[in-house]
Amino acid sequence: MVNFDSRDPGTPAADWDASGIRNAPPFDLSGFTGLLVVGAHPDDETLGAGGLIALATDAGIPVHVVVVTDGGADGGDDTAERRSAELREALDELGDGIEVTELGFPDGGVLEHRDAVGAALAQILGNADAATLLAAPWTGDGHRDHRVAGDLVLEHAGGRTVAEYPIWAWHWGDPAEMPLPVDRLRGVRVDADRKRRAISRYPSQVEGPEPMLHAGVVEHFVRDREVFVVSEPARSGLRRDYFERIYERREDPWGYVDRWYEQRKRAATLGALPSEHYECALEIGCSIGVLTEQLAERCAELVAVDVSARAVERARERVGDRARIAQLDATASLPEGPFDLIVLSEVGYYFGDALDDVLARTVDALAPSGDLVACHWRHPVEDYPLSGDDVHARLDAWGLTRLVRHEEADFLLEVWSSDARSVAQREGLA
Template identity: 50%
Template sequence: MTFDAAAPGTSAAVWAADARTHDRPPLDLDGATALVVIAAHPDDETLGAGGLIATCAERGLPVTVVVVTDGAGSHPDDPRIGRRRAGELLVALDLLGVTTAPVLLGFPDGGTREHREGIAAALAAVLEAVVREEPDGTTAGAPGRILVAAPWTGDGHRDHRVVGEIVRELVARDAAWLTLLAYPIWMRHWADPDHAAVPWESMRALAIDARRKSAAIDAHSSQHAGEEPMLHARFLENFRGGIELFVVEEAAPAAAPPAAPLGADYFEALYARRDDPWRLASRWYEQRKRDATMAALPAERYSSALELGCSIGLLTERLAERCDALLAVDIAEEAVALARRRLAESPSSAAESAAVRIEQHDALRALPKGTFDLIVLSEVGYYADLDALDRLVPAIEAALHPTGALVACHWRHPVADYPLRGDDVHARLARSSLERTVSHVERDFVLEVYARDGRSVAEREGLA
């Protein structure tokens, strides 16, 4: 989609005259516990969700506003425009009743695609912080009640699309807590009510205080004042009415997960067919992932480590080189036998000298007794169901030494047999009492390190 912002565009009167603008189902705010509004540029939050912001603020809900870019692209020759737009944002939010300072990420205007990974990490951190503030039991099996308003991905502006896509992915990862409300902005300019791209069926309407929102729009004067305004009065009229529209996509019904975590029989059957069911020894993907896992370990050496789900012992062999004592467990008897054989035949002198024990144990039912300064949860968590995961995470927290680290790594793609996805596991870890100190996310896997001591490696060594 391309469009000319200088062109007149569709008038507010055309949109207002269409019955669909007024007969959309109401946006349900009952039960909402917090609002996070994410904008690509300063003023998007006011145009797209200013009425929602004011409504939630009046209800006493915590409101967090996050602006991804500095907005400097509107006047590239003015070195002060970024600072000016940030000041206008503060005034607008004050008019809307927001008392909390906005989060200004400061990425370059127009550069969201080039900085996609950094933006995703920064927004994930904000959302995780908001989720951490939720009281226990908020979800109770219902859809998430933390509302996340973000640009609609079909809006036609690249920054809006990229930020919208990022937020959509993050909300999908933590749908038990979050509900996405997508707000269109430029759609009102390039489309008309009969345009095929207008998602009428997914739209929900919120009645708002139009005068309050209009005052907040006026605060962004750098965008609409002067002889050559960026936003023309005709365009802004689309946002001065008494209704805001949000695209709310209904979640598809999920397939019923298995009633219980996968048991020993499932894995014994896999090993009966092949000694290395996942081809851990032959795939470069697996070797590279082990290298990444070892590189993520924040300490040079560990006195006592626990590996949950060791399979045939390839990662176990590497961990033994960095540990004085290592307990590796697996639910499958055949896996334990293969791992013991591998460690016995290991050419690594470090592995030979380490005190390595490999035992058959179902860690999803109960952790082995003891305290460990390293716990490795690699490609195991998604074998649990939600109840088992809710037991496992606190058990890991209790078993971790105060100076220790939890290293977690999981495949992100869905597997029909598994009760959970890797992202589900890491979303639960993010709500633990531990602090995330490392986050490496690829399309295929997520690798994270959690610790009670949140200092970085450089900070621990006195370098930072």
Template identity: 50%
Template sequence: MVTFDARQAGTPAAAWDAGIGGLPEFDLGRFAGLLVVAAHPDDETLGAGGAIRAMAASGRPVHVVVATGGAPDGDRATIATRRTELHAALRVLAPEARVTAWDHPDAATGAHRDELRADLEALVAGTPRDWLVLAPWAGDGHHDHRVVGELVAEVAADRATAAYPIWMWHWAAPDDERVPWPRLVRVAGDAGAKREALDRYVSQTAGEDPLLRPELLAHFLRDQDVLAVDALPGAYFDALYARRDDPWGFETRWYERRKRDLTLASLPAERYATGLELGCSIGVLTDGLADRVDDLLAVDISEAALDRARARVGDRARFARHDLRDGIPGGSFDVVVVSEVGYYLTRDPLRRLLARVRDALTRDGVIVACHWRHPVRDYPLTGDEVHAELRALDLAPIASHVERDLLIDVVGRDPRSVAERAGLA
């Protein structure tokens, strides 16, 4: 549980410069519109003002929804003031934006979680599926930010989402293990427009004792927003391959060779007509799969990894760059291999991915998954958590291999064993 005092000096903005400057860029261009959900008026400008401005400047629609009036005591005059400031700020950032302001109680969203969830479910259901959904980062240390962030993640589990931290910059330091550095990305913004928009929040920034003090505002007067995305970004893997050709020792470690043999031996059929490998890396497992699959498609988020995989496997497989947050490539598959990749996603995108994999299976298709069991600080999930989600699918368990170091599970539409399929049992 994070506790902090907003009126005390926090971590200076300059302390974050080096880390923020090295973050990968996040491409808003793949989204047709932007839905920003905020807990209070001003959160949208502080945490997502750059994204709002960029989307509006490109001519794409923006919808900003604020859950509370921003007055913990429910004072109607304060709520009216902050609502006026909200509209004034958005006229600076996105004059054509749609603005929705709700009246859920400030500082008590947890006690009214069901009502807020119902409103958010209706909101997301009415938002086009090709929009990006932004919400407060649930780890931000503020009660309302946590509740709103958690609820948006739940109701938008089948959408592209990202989260914006606000108070983290105040209470945390760059070396704090709670900072989700591997998932942080930058969105190019307009510092001048953000400053002008924040100036509209006079009730929060002016007076003798403002809540948003200059030292806090300095965190947001940059030419970018910082978002926590729902998976490790491609740049994370590009950096790994830039440092080493084989970051995990696939080619050299006995552990990896043995694990690869176990994975291939777990496939219940000798041959498959069509196959998909998610996260093929440098193609070492792909090389073995290509001997068993007539038409194998292998995808990865890193072009550097794909270049090495193509050189290794040649035309025995097809390769494509693909972000797993976008689902899976079209088509149906007899076998889908999910090896050492599921824990790079957060839980909701993983569930969404696995559901799409299930739906793409042929009548007797199977999913083969293999993951490392020991925790890795950078990874959003553990291997055990990934396999728990796999086992929760409405598919039959076919094989399972459990060691202290790894898990291998095979699930599919046809519940028969290998011997039963061959007529031996």
């Protein structure tokens, strides 16, 4: 996560305005039947999505606001109660009839209560209409509670569109380095005065000798446009229910555990890794965690994701706490990098015409000297939108240096890197 101090002056709002970021392409809200806004703390919903909430209520779209923590970490015994009252007063400024759910987890403790928070959000999101727009903190915002809350919404989105709102990134970020993913930014025009009134309903945050939200911070949120990082559902790839049906029928649908073919291929994949050890790695499409278990031995930190809830459950049982395993649709988003290793094994051909978006996010998440490993089955499969060779051809077009190419009739294994040095050169032998 990013280290920052809310008391610092931070990046002026005018710098972001001058960067043109608020001129992001417009976000089309037509077609959504509801808006469900998740905030890590009371005030996140108003700061990040207050204008969107007001637009929805004005349009007669039902709005449900869910706040994960009680916001009580920065004050006395009555802080949580005060912030709960402030939340409702702020929402009254934004519109009528807004449903509010306060989960009441400890402020600053979302990671420690991740499973319980995830279960609560899964139930709430599961009851939402399929055409509900979800809004949540941006996972790259730099605050741990924001990251975990955003991760969990993406994990349980169930194919719905997710609009992630930055909060602290406006404060610590530098427009010249653009920490936000430009390709997924979308903007909506909002009533800045109405939003300012709503923010003022949080005196515990904006008043006092050293307010958490000083005037320079608040200025970021009273512009006439809100900006979101938008993750849309998969397009023409295989959807989550396809995989849930497969895992429902069989514990290990592809024979990862017992087949010699799979054991040999894993050994080839692990042997092709250019480095013996990685600090932070990402595995996209971890299935039941057989490769994950072995990758974890080579990584200080490993994040593994899969679209199937059943696969994720089995992977967690297999791997335990040696990796962080999450249910996530890679066609909608990826965990925030950078990662010095990304593994894309037997998954790329499922993405269909969303593959290029997945690869763009994958390359963007790669560390400056990171390695990208891909391994795919080459024989035709009627269900798969793409072939393994198609996936590797698309990967090759990204211009990374290919360090390894292992080609057999059955599978293609390749390693690309932004570090052009060979293994011997990295070891100082050549």
